[in-house]
Amino acid sequence: MNQLQKVENYVFNLFKDNLSFDYTYHNFMHTTMVVEAAKTLINKYDLNENQTQNIIMAAWLHDTGYTLSINEHEKHSAEIAKRYLTENLFSDESINEILGLILTTELKYVPQSISESIIRDADSFHLGHTDYNKFAELLRIEIKKVYQKEFSDFEWHQENRNFFINHHRYYTDAAKELWQNQKDINLMSIQSKINEIELVGESLNKYELKKKKNDKAQQMDRGVDTLFRVTLSNHTRLSDIADSKANILLSVNAIIISIALSTLIPKLSAPKNEYLIIPSCVLLVASVASIIFAILSTKPNVTYENFTEEDLQKRKVNLLFFGNFYQMSLDSYEEAMNELMKDRDYVYNSLTRDLYYLGKVLERKYRLLSVTYTIFMIGTILSVLAFGIALFMNN
Structure with missing residues (x-):
């Protein structure tokens, strides 16, 4: 069993035994899809074997911190990864690079190398996926369960639009080629839903205003x-x-x-x-x-x-x-x-x-x-x- 198969089994068992079922999005299925997205991007570039292995290892381990806490989960993931990599006799150079790649997935971090850009783009592949709405709904359920925070449809679509426009971009040319077009389509779909809700809300407000006037008139009549x-x-x-x-x-x-x-x-x-x-x-x-x-x-x-x-x-x-x-x-x-x-x-x-x-x-x-x-x-x-x-x- 090579190192990649071994880390896959490790992450699977770790999530199975320690990850709450409240995490409907950040779970083993999401991790698997990030790994596949990372492999897709790696194939677009001429990387050596060590770089390839480090990116895939980071992809497998980047969300293990959710088993400890949702807050600062990147740091917790790095701690778990360091312990695992040390036990499995990875070199200090590889350990440091993998830990750096895991910390790259933090939202505000700007990638500095092709490896960092690949892991970062792979982690947000779903924004340019045709099934984006399904992924977004799983994330919405997770936020409701974990943070005890519930969004209305209008608020949720606004949050997504804001994230698309102000907090995300694809860094690699390969990711732009593969997912940017679908991301733009998803953004337009979100905007369309916002517009529809606003139109319905405007009509509803007019109806409620008219209803209030009618109710007031009826009260006066009574x-x-x-x-x-x-x-x-x-x-x-x-x-x-x-x-x-x-x-x-x-x-x-x-x-x-x-x-x-x-x-x-x-x-x-x-x-x-x-x-x-x-x-x-x-x-x-x-x-x-x-x-x-x-x-x-x-x-x-x-x-x-x-x-x-x-x-x-x-x-x-x-x-x-x-x-x-x-x-x-x-x-x-x-x-x-x-x-x-x-x-x-x-x-x-x-x-x-x-x-x-x-x-x-x-x-x-x-x-x-x-x-x-x-x-x-x-x-x-x-x-x-x-x-x-x-x-x-x-x-």
């Missing part, structure tokens, strides 16, 4: 709907309360009049009861007046707008209140309502008018109810005083 619903409900409840109060006064005064007519009035014809005539009249007048105003407050009061066909076409008519449309034909009303339902502003304007006229009806109802209670209160006081004075004077 708020306005709630406003009208609550306000109309409150007005209807106030109207019911007013009717209930008026009904109470109607019942009370009706009872008073019934009792007066059945028991008090028949006794006033007797001379001895003449002193009760005035108090009885005061009581009856107050009760009758209270009943009249209570009836007026509960009497239906239909408010309506006088409108023309032109007002209807200009959408100035409240079609939600029967007092405005009861004289319209069914066809005209259906047509007008269809137009109403198409226009949100027209709906809100109609609800506003409906609320306004309902408020006008409520104002009249509560004003008359207030007069009714005032008459009932004053009439009751005057009646009691009149009966008291009459009884006092009679005695």
